[in-house]
Amino acid sequence: MFRALRHRNFKLFFLGQGLSLIGTWLTKVATYWLVYQLAKKSGSTVGAATILGLVAFVSNAPMFCLASFGGVLVDRFNRHKVIIFTQCMSTIQSATLAVLTLTGRVQISHVIGLALFQGFIDALDTPARQAFIIEMVDDPVDLANAIALHSSMFNAARLIGPAIGGLLLARFSAGFCFGIDAVSYLAVIAGLLAMRLKPRAPRRKGKHVLNDLKEGFKYTFGFPPLRAILLLVAGMSFCSSALGTLMPILAAGMRSSLSEAATFGFLMASIGVGALGGAMYLASRRTVVGLSRVMCIAAPLFGGAMSCIVLTHNFYIAVPLCMICGFGQVTHFASGNTMLQTLTEDTMRGRVMSFFAMLVVGVSPFGALLAGWLSSRWGPALVIHIYACVALVNTLLFIRKLPALRLIVRPIYVKKGIIPEVAMALAMDEQEER
Secondary structure, three states: OOHHHHOHHHHHHHHHHHHHHHHHHHHHHHHHHHHHHHHHHHOOHHHHHHHHHHHHHHHHHHHHHHHHHHHHHHHHOOHHHHHHHHHHHHHHHHHHHHHHHHOOOOOHHHHHHHHHHHHHHHHHHHHHHHHHHHHHOOOHHHHHHHHHHHHHHHHHHHHHHHHHHHHHHHHOOHHHHHHHHHHHHHHHHHHHHOOOOOOOOOOOOOOOHHHHHHHHHHHHHHOHHHHHHHHHHHHHHHHHHHHHHHHHHHHHOOEOOOOHHHHHHHHHHHHHHHHHHHHHHHHHOOOOOOHHHHHHHHHHHHHHHHHHHHHOOEHHHHHHHHHHHHHHHHHHHHHHHHHHHHHOOHHHHHHHHHHHHHHHOOOHHHHHHHHHHHHHHHOHHHHHHHHHHHHHHHHHHHHHHHHHHHHHHHHHHHHOOHHHHHHHHHHHHHHHHO
16 A cells, blocks of 8 residues: 555655645635634625635636646656745745734735735646656556555645644634644655656757647547546536535534534544545555546545535534545545546646646636635525536536547556556455465
């Protein structure tokens, strides 16, 4: 399950990024809670829903607009240096937010502006990190495991960060969470600087950026398996955005012995528990074969659990439902990521993963903005039910295409030696059973 950690560079990245991501989730939880509190002071809960949707929108909208250009830059320049730059910029963003909050001068406009700034950073950082994984893993056989472990790391932080964040919000303040996040970036920067990377051939820079972008678009969306996977994860991203955006309002209405802040933090952490379980499940798998089936199960699982959450006002029933949501969400996205990385040529990796980031992270703000706006008119329960139905329909459309897609993908798996390895592994299992 942890075989990719035998690669020194990936181990450094794994440890440093793990600490940093805990800080990132502290900031995510604290930001939503801070905005909710500021909005309540200036208006009603109805207004708070709209503002929460707006903050989620500006945080991720740059990903939708600019991630594709970020992918071109990632394919042209040194990915290692690009990530160091983005991590330094993120440190500055979190430190600024901490100072404004701790000094009592923070306003909703400040939070929105800094969230937009972080969105620009993420539009470059996300495709760079996704494409950089293959450079940290010397053996291509361990690539799928490295991707699954990277997802496990993200979701372990998603578990730990909100839980700690809820306690820190109840005991201290949002500014304290932002300050911890700023310091946590030093861990990943130190890990990146300590890496020893093999020199890679200079990337071609002769073409205009727009030509490279067009080439990447034609390659990605002209190949049916890549196009189908990306459209499926885009639909899931749109639908899952409703739960995270409206969670502060749902938490405030829960029957719980905890404070509202602690309830919110633990519900978010429960999503992280399920997400970590899903990531570990994927890390234990031997092969990418069958991941399309996993994606088709995960989306309805998430949508069904999300609908059930709004039907109960009991915190202790909502917690396991949030775990199911987390499991379904991460197995869906991580499976899609693994399949894309497996099917993509290395020269196109940055651009393909930029489209993945654009459609996973970049579509989410549109779903969040719409969820906040509709919730202020129809209420969060009806909105979440609608989003769950959309996730189911999107999955059914993918299932219809699946037989034809498998015929295209199978020769690629054979060429890369993936299917023979599966056959050999199954034969060994049969021998051990005998």
